[in-house]
């Protein structure tokens with residue numbers, strides 16, 4: 001079956017058939033907002049209305065990456081319990097994208113050298129089986145090139161990534177959760193609780209994204225998207241596509257922009273769940289000794305410190 005599909009593929013669309021299964025993770029992830037855009041791209045001017053500033057919870061991002069491919073290795077920043085940047089995404093209301101606006105653009109990491117230490121700490125690539133700067137490259141080519149066309153303050157790599165850092169400083173979800181509602185990792189929260197904390201802090205409608213874990217059947221808090229207009233002023237995220245406005249059962253709050261299941265708790269993890277093999281191993285160990293020993297390994301590479309927790 002598989003073979004025959006491959007043969008047909010080989011005859012017809014070599015690229016389509018073979019490129020898809022290996023598709024870039026950020027493309028997979030962003031596909032919730034951007035898959036149509038890639039097809040429609042070249043046809044017109046790349047207009048957009050809003051900039052979505054997406055922050056991610058690195059523990060969920062790391063777990064999601066590890067769970068979505070056999071060869072996927074994830075790593076966390078230190079400290080792991082701060083919200084980090086995913087990207088700044090130009091977005092046209094009620095549609096998707098634009099994306100990849102400048103086909104001749106190339107990513108030049110050397111332009112970021114003055115802010116590289118901050119980017120490494122706050123704009124973190126959790127995908128350790130890829131080059132360290134692969135997230136930055138992807139964000140610049142897919143989203144930054146579109147922002148650069150229309151917004152003078154974002155028209156170079158240094159400005160685009162610098163803006164992300166300053167937005168994180170001014171509008172971090174870590175601060176929002178600490179200020180409102182005392183929302184801490186390691187617990188479950190309802191969608192209205194999370195949304196209220198964020199709305200009260202930002203004064204704008206935000207979007208909340210969950211990762212659904214097939215293994216534990218839980219939903220994990222993954223990303224929070226806040227929006228800015230083209231003058232870089234805070235804006236409501238209403239009208240963005242990919243995460244829809246959903247009704248909250250039994251709530252006066254009304255609706256929230258989210259893909260989370262509003263009827264179920266949302267887990268805000270304080271650690272990456274263990275791997276299956278580790279769990280099995282743990283069960284064996286636990287018969288003789290309930291204490292599981294972890295060893296913390298600091299891996300220093302290229303002057304960056306990464307932290308990995310492994311089961312001994």
Ligand SMILES: *[C@@H]1O[C@H](CO)[C@@H](O)[C@H](O)[C@H]1NC(C)=O
Pocket residue numbers: 102103104105106149
């Ligand atoms: C596209 O990128 C190239 C290479 O960086 C640059 O020279 C050109 O000005 C860009 N085009 C637009 C429309 O921004």
Ligand SMILES: *[C@@H]1O[C@H](CO)[C@@H](O)[C@H](O)[C@H]1NC(C)=O
Pocket residue numbers: 186187188217218264265267
């Ligand atoms: C969170 O809720 C799930 C049910 O969806 C439950 O299995 C889990 O134990 C809860 N976790 C915590 C930390 O309360």
